[in-house]
Amino acid sequence: EVRATCTRKDRIQCTCAPLHRAQGSLLLCCLPDARSVYRPHRDVRPSISISCANSSPVRSNKMGNIRERRKNQVHFSDVETTQVHFSDVETTNDAKMICPDESSDHCEPEHTRGRTCMALLRIYLIKSDKQFYLALWMFLAFVVGASVYLYNQAAEISRGVRAIDTAIDGVPNLNRGVTKRDLRSNSKSNSNTDSTMTYSICNGLSDQLLGHASYIAGAIALGRNVRIPNIFVVNGVQTEEGGEEASVLKDALDNAVPLSQIIDTDFLIQVVQSYGVHAELEPFEEAVARHAAHPEPCNWLSALQSYEIAQKMLNSLRPSPSLANLVQTSIGNLLRQVDSTSQATLSDGVCLHHKNSLDWQEYCNQWENIEDGTWRKNCMNDRGLPLHELVRYRIPAKYPKSWIYYIGDEEPSDDLIEDFKSEGINLIHRERHNLLSNEDIAEASRMDPLDFSAETHRDLFAVVDYFTCAEIESFIGNSVSSFSANQIALRHGMKSTWYNSRSIPLSQFLRVYHIPLVYTYTEESQGLGKSLLKASILSVRGEFGLSTDIHILYHGYNDWKFLMWLKKYSVIVHTHEPQWLEMIEIMRLNGNPAHSHLFA
Secondary structure, three states: OEEEEEEOOOOOEEEEEEEEEEOOEEEEEEEEOOOOOOOOOOOOOOEEEEEEOOOOOEEEOOOOOOOOOOOOOOEEEOOOHHHOOOOOOOOOOOOOOOOOOOOOOOOOOOOOOOOOOOEEEEEEEEOOOHHHHHHHHHHHHHHHHHHHHHHHHHHHHHHOHHHHHHHHHHOOOOOOOOOOOOHHHHHHOOOOOOOEEOOOOOOOHHHHHHHHHHHHHHHHHHOOEEEEEOOEOOOOOOEOOOEOOOOOOHHHHHOOEOHHHOEOHHHHHHHHHOOOOOEEEEOHHHHHHHHHHOOOOOOHHHHOOOHHHHHHHHHOOOEOHHHHHHHHHHHHHHHHHHOOOOOOOHHHEEEEEEOOOHHHHHHHHHHHOOOOOOOOOOOOOHHHOOHHHHHHHOOOOOOOOOEEEEEEOOOOOHHHHHHHHHOOOEEEEOOOOOOOOHHHHHHHOOOOOOOOOOOOOHHHHHHHHHHHHHHOOEEEEOOOOHHHHHHHHHOOOOOEEEOOOOOOHHHHOOOOOOOOEEEEEEOOOOHHHHHHHHHHHHHHHHHHOOOOOEEEEEEOOOOHHHHHHHHHOOEEEEEOOOOOOOHHHHHHHHOOHHHOHHHO
């Protein structure tokens, strides 16, 4: 049983009664109350309340949004909503012509016995039977299936799986020239069971760490258990043919040490297992024998399945307890070297990674001359400027630094140290300033100190610098270097920069570098400009929190209240004095008002 009542804004009351029943529909005629004086009005439409037996009324002016209130009751479908008109003179298509003309005072529809219909509408009825629930379940199944498909597609795109094969040839030393195989095929030959995989280790410190992070992340993404090779190569010699993706040489394996002596593997395994997969170490002797018997190239880039998990694995590669103590000793000696009164802190300095050896210059020559149409002349100092000037430009004047922990492929020269001293910065080098001895590093690595040097164990010295640098808040490096790229990735791109130009090549594949937001502002701006800037900054902080750096090129010195506001929201202020500022007035005086809106 369907009941309906209606009222108009002019308080004309009416009652809707069935006029005509058809299969699946009901035509209602809404009649004015006998006490009401009714005249049709095109712009005043009634509000109709429709209900069925034992259900609450549903009020709507458009027949839409009508929903079932109780099970096994009549459903009011809005499928034919477009055919329903709540007009005093217009009718539905199903009701034929009701009024003789639009100017008629009375509408005389059929079966109304001379009474006037304020509104004529058709309700379409759908019974709550099995067919309805079957259709509902089919619709829900389609929605769920489509959602799962779209999610998988989005996840694949976000991981960059499709982009790796096409972009891989553009970056040397990042799996350049490897075959296009994914983690499934790469791990198949290294699997002990169908559900457990292991992998090949890489040459060089940075690629060893990236290899572990990428392969483990790939196993997690595929839901496979993983055996982590318990090997750390102390001197990863690279061949000219394969570069860093070449298989590890036998001589390097002979001088390798267990990874657990360098990395806190207990913590790493704990993190991996938190993703629901089993992880264990492949015993040192077994891993060495496998690599010697079946040498394979280091294809960590093709194993990269999830950027997010790879980032977490990279951050989970912490120094072993003995090496962690050594790093803290190095930092303590560093701070005492800077200030004997123990007032120096890690936030007062910068970790600087500089590449300038003959080997690096030769590498850059090859990098810059790859014939693929991509401009790559960004391997050395930006615009050929001196290093101390480039570093000065990358340290905001409002946040001065007093010291630099220098990491390079050779010791800093006396001239370089003096250049930085002229900038008020104390340049500290681990070996030159005796922060650690070779014996200290050998003991922490559980190595024999005899015949122990940077030439024969370069990656052990590099890993000490790597973890020491990771403890320092700010970083400046060379974006083409994988060591620098790793350090920037550890910081999610925050409080990090590079002295060369352009971008980070590794970011094409390991997309974990947060892009900072940069604003410009002058105190000579109108008040509205400041208000809009504040609103934008608050929006960024509300959306991203403190996970993204905000920089502002700021011109002026007087608005301390606003500068304190920027400091409150962790905005990095760069004082900006444009060289063309004095030319503005001359340009204005010489300008033609007829040719520029700026004179309006």
